Amino acid sequence: MFTTIVILIIIGVPVTFAICQNGLVAAREKVSEGWAGITVQLKRRHALVPNLAQAAQTAMQHENAIFDRLLEARQAAAAALTGGGQDAVNEAEAELTAALNQFAGYAEDTPEITANENIQLLQKQLEETEDQIAAARRLYNGNVAAYNTKLDQIPWSFVAKRGDFQKARLFEVSQSEMQKISQDVVLSDLGFGAKS
Numbered sequence: 001m002f003t004t005i006v007i008l009i010i011i012g013v014p015v016t017f018a019i020c021q022n023g024l025v026a027a028r029e030k031v032s033e034g035w036a037g038i039t040v041q042l043k044r045r046h047a048l049v050p051n052l053a054q055a056a057q058t059a060m061q062h063e064n065a066i067f068d069r070l071l072e073a074r075q076a077a078a079a080a081l082t083g084g085g086q087d088a089v090n091e092a093e094a095e096l097t098a099a100l101n102q103f104a105g106y107a108e109d110t111p112e113i114t115a116n117e118n119i120q121l122l123q124k125q126l127e128e129t130e131d132q133i134a135a136a137r138r139l140y141n142g143n144v145a146a147y148n149t150k151l152d153q154i155p156w157s158f159v160a161k162r163g164d165f166q167k168a169r170l171f172e173v174s175q176s177e178m179q180k181i182s183q184d185v186v187l188s189d190l191g192f193g194a195k196s
Contacts, residue, residue: 020159027147031168034140038171041133042081042093048129049074049096052122056107066099066106073099086169100126137171144168 053067053074073096080092107119148167150156159165 016155017159020156021163024147024150024156024160024163024165027143027150028165028168030143031140031147034136034143035171037136038133038140039081041129041136042077042089045096045126045129045133046074046078046081048122048126049100052103052119052126055118055122056103066103070096070099070103086171090172141170144170 049070053070057064057067073092077089077092077096080088084092104123107123151160151165151167
């Protein structure tokens with residue numbers, strides 16, 4: 001009986017360790033995959049911004065400050081995505097979102113822009129991209145939450161301490177985005193369409 005217990009422990013501990021190790025590696029890979037999905041959508045967003053700004057500048061020959069800010073924010077976001085860490089990406093994307101919101105507000109009040117079919121098409125593509133970014137962010141953050149939870153649970157935490165497993169960071173919504181989301185929710189709750 002005692003021998004059987006010892007044999008089960010000798011076999012069970014390494015098997016449990018291997019299962020936990022493999023589970024943590026798989027969870028970490030899902031986090032990496034989720035981040036890759038976000039970067040694809042952010043690159044798409046970055047590609048659309050210059051076309052939108054150029055089309056709008058053609059329609060409106062003044063208000064260059066809005067277009068300059070939009071293009072500068074896009075440039076900074078693209079640079080952060082290729083060479084910066086997650087904090088730099090979060091900060092640069094928040095600036096780009098603010099510039100896009102400023103442009104959207106200006107465009108709504110400017111008939112020359114809203115009447116231009118090319119601009120309308122680009123804005124629609126940008127809205128679709130924003131939706132895809134939000135979906136990619138939800139997937140990534142879900143994977144991060146699952147991975148981080150495993151790192152804190154027993155027996156996973158014992159394995160994580162012996163391996164190269166560190167908590168992943170969420171891709172957070174900036175304060176300005178949260179205010180816009182709250183504003184859109186309030187407007188839609190009151191029966192008004194949310195402004196893009």
